[in-house]
Amino acid sequence: MAEPRVDALLARCRAIVGDAYVVTDAVAMAPFMADWRGRYSGSGRAVVLPSDTAQVAAIVAACAAARVPLVPQGGRTGLVMGSVPDTSGHAIVLSLRRLNRIRAIDPLNRTMTAEAGCILADVQAAASAAGMLFPLSLAAEGSCTIGGNLSTNAGGTAVLRYGNARALCLGLEVVNAQGEVWDGLRGLRKDNTGYALRDLFIGAEGTLGVITAAVLTLYPAPRAALTALVALDSPRQAVELLGLLQARCGASLTGFELMSAFCLGLVAAQFPALPRPFAQQHPQYALVELSSNESDAHAQALLESSIGEALESGAARDAVVATSHQQAMDLWRLREHIPPAQAAAGKNIKHDISLAVSRIPDFIARADAALQQAFPGCRPVTFGHLGDGNLHYNVAAPAGEAIDAFLAHQEAVNRIVHDLVAQVGGSISAEHGIGMLKREELVRYKSPVELGMMRAIKAALDPLGIMNPGKIL
Known part of the structure; x- marks a missing residue:
């Protein structure tokens, strides 16, 4: 039986967004609860779909008042279980897919203001229609959203020339954990007026607040x-x-x-x-x-x-x-x-790592040798954005070995790969984020000082701990 405060919260959400946009049916909620790769499924009290920033702010304020956790969600294409709720069933999933408007394009300033639920491919198309280029490009661009791209600081294939999502964003609109709206939608390339709040929310995976819109940098379309x-x-x-x-x-x-x-x-x-x-x-x-x-x-x-x-x-x-x-x-x-070829051939153990470009050849040689010694016949699937030092260093089972039996070695494989990454000063997450999947790995490889500063920021901006709990920290 639902708690009275939860009933009151859901009633409040219905009043804010309308009955049709508060989903509580288990079957209808199921897609919002599942990890894109099919490894995990959480549970929640409801899925709420606001249509604008004011509705997002009102929902966050209602959840804060009820002490109910909130999981922001975009296109659900993440690979580290960062946008799905845990299995407790306590959380509200906040889907931003209805915030899908291009608010403005400023050709002379070469900027676009887009809402968080805009599909990346639609942002690219809007820029192209204006004779310009939005260069962020990745495999999921037909379904991932700008809010998700910024929340994970997505990379893709053009980072070498244009930088990752952080480099392509000039300003943000964010709903904080108290339900207040920070309007930082400034199309400025220079703004030295204190702490870079924008950069706190980019890459934070919704753990500090909800990105609702962004000012994006455009480039001249190449001839x-x-x-x-x-x-x-x-x-x-x-x-x-x-x-x-x-x-x-x-x-x-x-x-x-x-x-x-x-x-x-x-x-x-x-x-x-x-x-x-x-x-x-x-x-x-x-x-x-x-x-x-x-x-x-x-x-x-x-x-x-x-x-x-x-x-x-x-x-x-x-x-x-x-x-x-x-x-x-x-x-x-x-x-x-x-x-998709990897997926069709069977599951494998994935790593999204970054290293100094000069260290990549030595890393690949050492990692291949160490894995062969530990798991003879295993097959590295090595590809990625070499120009910016980002490798997808995946490991498939030996030919003929049962895939599930090999996947049971995931922790040992991760340790070999991630220890080698740490030894050469690399990162265990280049562009996918931490989510739930790499949370314990983060503790292993971040220094106590760094983790302490991250926890202090989280406590300051989200003192109730309601924003995407259990992710990153």
Whole structure:
């Protein structure tokens, strides 16, 4: 039987958003309770779907008064169980998907003000319609939301040139844990007036407040974008190629993705209709993207001369340069289909790590060797955004071994990988966040001083502990 205060809270929520937007039916709530990867399902009292910032503020204030925890939720595409409630059944899930308006575009200031529930692909399309570019791009862009992107400080494929979500945000509108609205929607590139409150909420995974809108940075749409797939001998050769391209191409180099032969073998097995650019297999591949604000001819000359130099110097084995938009899309599809190919082949143990680019070759060699010694025959699935030091270093079961039996070793595999990451000064989370999944890992690898400061911030901004409890800390 529901508690009287909970009944009163749900009645208050219905008064704020309308009966249709307070969901309490278990079947209807189920999708909001489940982790995207299907590993976990929590439970909650209700799912509430406000339509604007005022409604969000009123709901948060009502939950604070009732001492009921709140779990903000965007597109539900996160990979660390950061936007699902725990199994206690106490929380209200606050879905922001109805806050989906583009409030303004300022072409001269090159900014867009978008609400948190806007789908990333829709933000990209709105920028394109205005003749500009919003460069944040990732595999889930058709369903992830800007609020979620900012709450996890998402990265994606263009960080090398444009930076991650934090670098693409100038201002925020946030509802704090008391239900007050902080209007920080300033389209300013310089604002040195005290603490950078914006940066507290970006990457905080909804544990400090609810992001309801953001001022996003736009860029001139490039006149040309060219893509090439380069065959390589090793990760070290990939780092050398990256350095060569950075020196030759500068800011025109917008993407540099590393993929192992095993990754593309998975894609070929699971998606045989996709192209196979090379007649023979090579140990590693780099997917390179150049963009130019001058012309197609300029971009093509720059890319071809740079790759030609790499081939002549032995910094690359072979290369395929896309000669049409469709060919470029086909090359990117190879990269984008690695995660679904992994899923189709069976679950594996995933790591989202970042390291200094110079340390990546040594890390891969050491991690591969350590894992082979501990789990003979295991298969690293190594790919990621080499240009910004972000690797998705996943580990699949040995051929023929039961997947569930191998997954039972997850803690031991994590320890090998994360200990090596820590030894070289890396991070155990590059772009996915901490959520519930890596909460204990955070305690292992963060210093007591750092954790103490994080807990002090949490206590100051959310003294009741109602904002997305159990995530990060």
